Amino acid sequence: MKAINTMKLQFEGRSVNESFSRVAVAAFAAQLDPTMDELADIKTAVSEAVTNCIVHAYRQRIGIIYISAGIYPDNRIVIKIKDRGCGIADVKKAMEPLYTTAPQEERAGLGFAVMQSLMDRVKVLSKEGKGTTVILERRLMGKEA
Amino acid sequence: MGVQIDLADKLCIARIIGDIDHHSAKEMREEIDNAVTRSGAKELELDFREVTFMDSSGIGLVMGRYKLMQETGGKLHLVNIAGHLKKVMMLAGLDRLAILDKPERPARTANEEGGKQHESDQHDETAV
Ligand SMILES: Nc1ncnc2c1ncn2[C@@H]1O[C@H](COP(=O)(O)OP(=O)(O)O)[C@@H](O)[C@H]1O
């Protein structure tokens, strides 16, 4: 299926940009006429993925985070969040609830679990030393439903 | 954005204001912990009424404060959690960790989720 609208966003992985990025994606999703709950779900999932780029992928440095999103005719939004950071050695393990490599920073290890529970689909592509791409997909029922 | 602290006797009330994410959680955590340690409070109440957004960083914030209170033999209460916040908290099982109180008066968004009637009966249980 071909997207009927797309957008791209690129920004520095500074924690202050966590709110910027989730609000920007939510503003793009607004054209699907989502409910408040649906918008909150999208914001939360995006916030998890972007935070992971900042906290884990780039650790002690500021790297660039790339977001692209597309809207499809069946009211679906697909959001890709990409970093060129350290990558994940074992994606399956990383996605297990409560698994975290940064417990001392009060990370709950629930980022992926939150994404999975709020989105219809979560796909993670990662290569050690190269980076990670998280693809979030959600079909919005909108206010008509 | 931030935390408003109210101290009374052995009770510390922390009203959290704004978005809770990785960026804001650090400062909130420091403010709350400072107030608790300085006052020697035996009960900590986190009030979420004015929280506008929360991701799993908020779960980390609650779990960390739970541990802090446990270390001193104190108690943690969470109040005014409605709508989206509740969804994220339940997902993490925080209702089993801390005492999740019912909103003092029904918040407008509290019942919008639907289909989760069991929630309201679980709040008063203290576990772990
Ligand atoms: N973009 C990423 N780059 C590198 N590692 C990641 C990335 N995203 C997640 N991870 C790894 O997966 C683990 C689990 O992530 P998550 O479920 O969000 O929990 P948390 O962020 O609380 O640790 C992280 O601790 C980290 O080791």
Ligand SMILES: [Mg+2]
């Ligand atoms: Mg995370």
